[in-house]
Amino acid sequence: MKVKKRAIIPKNQCVACGVCVKVCPRNAISIISGVYAKVDDSLCVGCGLCAKACPASIIKMEGDVQ
Numbered sequence: 001m002k003v004k005k006r007a008i009i010p011k012n013q014c015v016a017c018g019v020c021v022k023v024c025p026r027n028a029i030s031i032i033s034g035v036y037a038k039v040d041d042s043l044c045v046g047c048g049l050c051a052k053a054c055p056a057s058i059i060k061m062e063g064d065v066q
Ligand code: SF4
Pocket: 006, 007, 023, 024, 025, 026, 027, 028, 029, 039, 043, 044, 045, 046, 047, 048, 049, 050, 051
């Protein structure tokens, strides 16, 4: 088993500013219906750039045991 880090975005706190979408090197984040950002876990490599860039500081990095 290995632990993969991934970004978690609480959608009820997201203001859909799109900053995380722009900084993600894997294009793993999309804005859904213009309302909130969603991470595609299969693309996210856990680099943490989105969490650093989010002006609302709502993105958390969490480990998933796979
Ligand atoms: S942690 Fe990195 S790869 Fe994952 S969504 Fe954020 S910027 Fe993209």
